Amino acid sequence: xxxxxxxxxxxxxxxxxxxxxxxKLTLTKFGMKFFFGSAWDPVNSNFGALPFIYGTxxxxxxxxxxxxxxxxxxxxxxxxxxxxxxRGILSFLTELLAAIPSVVYxxxxxxxxxxxxRTYVNPVLIKTLGWTGLFVAPDFGIGMFAAGVIxxxxxxxxxxxxTREVMTAVPDMQREAVLALGATRWEMIRMGVLRNARIxxxxxxxxxxxxxLGETMAVAMVIGSSPTISKSLxxxxxxxASVIANEFAEASDDTYRSALIEIGLALFLxxxxxxxxxxLLVWAVTRGTPARVT
Amino acid sequence: MSSRLKTSAVNRHWRWFTNHMxxxxxVLATFLVIAPLVAIFVDLLYQGARSLDLNFFTKIPxxxxxxxxxxxxxxxxxxxxxxxxxxxxIPVGIxxxxxxxxxxxxxxxxxxxxxxxxxxxxxxxxVMGIAVYALxxxxxxxxxxxxxxxxxxxxxxxxxxxxxxEMLLMVPHSIREAALGLGVPTWRAMLSITLKTAMPxxxxxxxxxxxxxxxxxxPLLFTAFGNQFWSTxxxxxxxxxxxxxxxxxxxxxxxxxxxxxAGSLVLIALIVIAVSLVRYVTTRGALKGAS
Numbered sequence: 087x088x089x090x091x092x093x094x095x096x097x098x099x100x101x102x103x104x105x106x107x108x109x110k111l112t113l114t115k116f117g118m119k120f121f122f123g124s125a126w127d128p129v130n131s132n133f134g135a136l137p138f139i140y141g142t143x144x145x146x147x148x149x150x151x152x153x154x155x156x157x158x159x160x161x162x163x164x165x166x167x168x169x170x171x172x173r174g175i176l177s178f179l180t181e182l183l184a185a186i187p188s189v190v191y192x193x194x195x196x197x198x199x200x201x202x203x204r205t206y207v208n209p210v211l212i213k214t215l216g217w218t219g220l221f222v223a224p225d226f227g228i229g230m231f232a233a234g235v236i237x238x239x240x241x242x243x244x245x246x247x248x249t250r251e252v253m254t255a256v257p258d259m260q261r262e263a264v265l266a267l268g269a270t271r272w273e274m275i276r277m278g279v280l281r282n283a284r285i286x287x288x289x290x291x292x293x294x295x296x297x298x299l300g301e302t303m304a305v306a307m308v309i310g311s312s313p314t315i316s317k318s319l320x321x322x323x324x325x326x327a328s329v330i331a332n333e334f335a336e337a338s339d340d341t342y343r344s345a346l347i348e349i350g351l352a353l354f355l356x357x358x359x360x361x362x363x364x365x366l367l368v369w370a371v372t373r374g375t376p377a378r379v380t
Numbered sequence: 381m382s383s384r385l386k387t388s389a390v391n392r393h394w395r396w397f398t399n400h401m402x403x404x405x406x407v408l409a410t411f412l413v414i415a416p417l418v419a420i421f422v423d424l425l426y427q428g429a430r431s432l433d434l435n436f437f438t439k440i441p442x443x444x445x446x447x448x449x450x451x452x453x454x455x456x457x458x459x460x461x462x463x464x465x466x467x468x469x470i471p472v473g474i475x476x477x478x479x480x481x482x483x484x485x486x487x488x489x490x491x492x493x494x495x496x497x498x499x500x501x502x503x504x505x506x507v508m509g510i511a512v513y514a515l516x517x518x519x520x521x522x523x524x525x526x527x528x529x530x531x532x533x534x535x536x537x538x539x540x541x542x543x544x545x546e547m548l549l550m551v552p553h554s555i556r557e558a559a560l561g562l563g564v565p566t567w568r569a570m571l572s573i574t575l576k577t578a579m580p581x582x583x584x585x586x587x588x589x590x591x592x593x594x595x596x597x598x599p600l601l602f603t604a605f606g607n608q609f610w611s612t613x614x615x616x617x618x619x620x621x622x623x624x625x626x627x628x629x630x631x632x633x634x635x636x637x638x639x640x641x642a643g644s645l646v647l648i649a650l651i652v653i654a655v656s657l658v659r660y661v662t663t664r665g666a667l668k669g670a671s
Binding site for chain 1: 427537622
């Protein structure tokens with residue numbers, strides 16, 4: 087039993103050593119320059135991972151900007167307003183959303199979401215927000231924005247269900263105390279619930295971020311895989327995970343493969359740090375004393 | 381005096397307004413979240429059911445341009461991969477869960493294991509794929525079903541361990557004490573009494589992990605690799621349902637798109653059944669007999 091429990095440490099150690107030893111070639115050849123170079127040129131064996139780091143960060147940010155307000159709204163509705171009968175159905179539906187495989191989201195995004203964005207949403211965005219430089223033609227439908235939207239749909243369930251958990255952990259006494267002072271329901275939610283649960287909510291958002299950073303298939307299918315940095319969100323791009331998925335099979339020489347594995351190593355380390363941070367925050371709230379009014 | 385009354389009236393209206401505004405926004409958010417979910421399910425059912433036929437379950441993929449063909453080899457391949465993964469992941473996961481709940485309860489080590497398992501759960505599946513590639517595929521100089529099974533098996537361990545632990549923690553102490561009080565050795569009490577009581581929950585936890593890896597594509601890309609033909613050989617590349625959906629979705633042929641939808645419907649049906657079962661068992665109080 088102890089051995090099996092320790093095997094979990096073993097798995098982490100194994101992944102780390104395998105990734106480091108297989109990416110030795112580029113680790114020594116490029117050093118830290120690997121993460122700041124923006125040239126990705128497999129033909130001349132010149133590798134810089136900056137476009138993918140940029141793509142990962144921006145697509146995750148787009149996803150968070152869309153998903154966080156919605157997720158908190160859903161959590162507020164489910165914990166504070168929703169009739170009991172409806173609550174069961176809705177939380178079951180959001181759980182199902184979490185159970186759909188990534189590749190199916192990708193399939194749906196290619197054939198339903200992308201045409202929808204291209205014909206209805208993106209023209210409006212170009213017209214109204216074009217001046218910011220974030221939404222400029224040409225618009226192919228696939229690209230950073232489409233990836234962000236599908237990521238948002240995918241991380242919504244995890245953020246909203248954890249936020250709900252944290253909000254339920256706030257003791258009813260807090261709610262009653264605020265209501266007794268004559269607060270309206272929204273004031274009660276804002277002052278009694280959200281304020282007490284804020285650390286946990288931040289934790290759940292970071293967990294969602296961790297998911298978005300590593301999400302592969304759906305993103306690889308709609309982002310357009312182009313190793314370029316462009317300001318427009320409608321342009322095709324690539325993320326760290328998507329470039330591995332799209333290019334690893336055709337990476338013929340050792341340096342190319344080593345470069346892709348090094349991106350994987352970076353992704354591994356980043357998601358571990360993000361997840362650890364988020365877990366600690368969520369635990370701090372749901373385990374310890376949840377109601378500390380400061 | 382009158383001005384104070386006035387501001388308090390304005391204030392009251394403002395508070396009334398924000399209160400209702402916030403409620404409306406929360407309801408709106410819920411609708412916005414439910415909408416894509418409903419859209420995904422409706423599209424899947426419509427497109428999937430339209431393309432699903434008997435050929436899908438009995439034939440292997442047809443050559444490009446020819447109509448017909450199915451995903452029989454992918455369904456079997458997924459079965460082989462998942463069987464292998466369960467064989468590797470479930471025993472290790474359950475044993476780790478037992479350690480966490482029964483032997484190491486409250487120790488610093490178990491706390492660290494639990495934390496690591498949670499963090500491991502958040503590691504992207506594609507990273508698992510390239511790690512197994514470096515571990516198995518590169519030394520063996522070839523993609524294989526075995527490597528795919530290992531990748532999926534590793535992914536099952538943390539989920540199974542955590543759910544097993546949670547289920548064991550739900551078993552009341554009095555049951556353990558009753559067994560121990562009769563002079564049963566600890567290991568025997570644990571296996572025949574505690575684990576047996578928690579069994580329905582443990583099984584559903586395993587199914588949850590199973591359902592999760594059943595849809596995984598990224599770790600299979602460079603391990604199982606995919607195959608257009610029949611193969612159950614563990615040393616050869618093997619096809620899997622999610623892999624085939626990925627390849628077909630990105631292809632330029634309508635016929636293949638049709639098959640991708642059908643494949644997704646089958647995959648989702650399997651997963652939804654597993655998840656509903658889990659929910660049914662856990663909400664109906666799998667441990668009722670124990671309390």
